[in-house]
Amino acid sequence: MSAETLISALYVFALAAFLGYQVISRVPPLLHTPLMSATNAISGISLVGSIVTAGARYNTVSTILGFIAVVCSTTNVVGGFVITDRMLKMFKRKELVKKD
């Protein structure tokens, strides 16, 4: 890893940390469970790393590990988003609940 790559990665990390703090401290306790499953789904983006590992044919071990990693990350992405949507649909305003 070259110095420039590392520095730019550190920049991204620091700014993301700052932004994350700002954005997430605004989430009300009401939505903390959906928040957790949403961030879980989002961090399933490690899928993009797994995909390359599974498809690049570096060696058999890497392909197997990559395949398992793809399964795990995809489960998180799909499961996480589906369940977050399902939860968020339940949070209704008073008027909407009465109509049901």
Added chain:
Amino acid sequence: MQTYFIELSYLLASIFFILGLKGMSHPETAKRGMHLAEFGMLMAIIGTLVHHEIVTYTWILAGLAVGSVVGLAMGLWVPMTAMPQRTALSHAFGAFAAALVGISEFYRYGGHLEGRIMMSALGFEVMLGALTTTGSLLAFAKLQGLVRGTPMTYKGQNIFNMALLAVTIGIFVYLIVVPGSMPLFFTMVGLAFVFGLLLVMPIGSADMPVVMSLLNSYAGLASAATGFVLSNKVLIIAGTLDGFSGFILSILMCRAMNRSMTNVLFGAFGSAATAAAGGEQQGSMREVGLEDIATQLAYANKVVFVPGYGLATAQAQHAVRELADVLEKRGVTVKYGIHPVAGRMPGHMNVLLAEANVPYSSLYELEQINPEFSSTDVAVVIGANDVVNPDARDNPGSPIAGMPILEVDRSKSVVVLKRGQGKGFSGLENPLFFKPVTGMLYGDAKDTLTRLVQAVQHA
């Protein structure tokens, strides 16, 4: 050209992820936000599929298919009461994926990575990934009831854990300085897997929300470290967001229990050591009749429900809402007081009640509801214990002294729905149960609430 396409898709994904989380600040904007995040994810995946290093799609497509089926099944069928277990499992999956990618990278270069910084990042990735995997699996087993949920402790536990951690970090440092040893690397990975179990073992029951948040944080940081190893910015961003979200949640949870992170991690709360404190309770608990309570509720002006983990275990969320419905029909004002650490993960109670069609405007946070108890006629505590324990406020010697509580004992009357006469998960006596204002209703919460609905209708 191809690189631009990939990087651009990652940039868009990062922006959509941030917008998605920003939407989470309100229930009305959250759904749209999530759709943006989902779109961002799709972009990133499509972008990755054209990566020049990919030569075969067989395993990728197979993995995507299997993962989608498992994820969809879990997403659609897991009941809301099992949400803590599901979340623990997904932390394990995410962390395991990160660990595997790290191991594969190490193996691919035969341990001779490009420079020490790379090895440091990879070490963090693999260690955090490994310990979060086993830690989350143990948390899952505890929540699912596969193993006992209470803390498991033994003499010298903290010293042993620290020693193990020191050895693991020692190997890590050695690998950075003298790279290339496969056996040492795999020893380090193995030790990290073991350490995950040891870390979660002594933490149990009521401390679960903190553990869940911490594991969330670790899983996110493992992803961020993967981003450093692969020089992939969207991974760094998404992992950091996840890591910080978990970190903020664990701080909020600790604050809601007035305890420090070290105390939660190494204190093994709820073990025999703390049981002696508090002393003997004088007086006796007063058991009350269902009919009396029904009458009280029916003629009240304001009723506040205070749910705890017992609500989830009894699956009583729908029964509460039915009771609230019949009360509201009679003109009673009904509110719900939610303690931040009620349940087994942050926001657990809110989701359960939302599932039962309780509008979110009726759910009140601790600071909002506490001033209202003095004007409350009946406070109904359902399967909650420590979060309503007045000792936290009145007794400086109590192990939970200083923990913010829902002050139900300020209302005109308190009804406690409880499974049996036993103590709560913390093993502490709860003076609330002995107060003259308090009446106890024993039995399964769901069953009791259903019978209360009928009794109120006839009142």
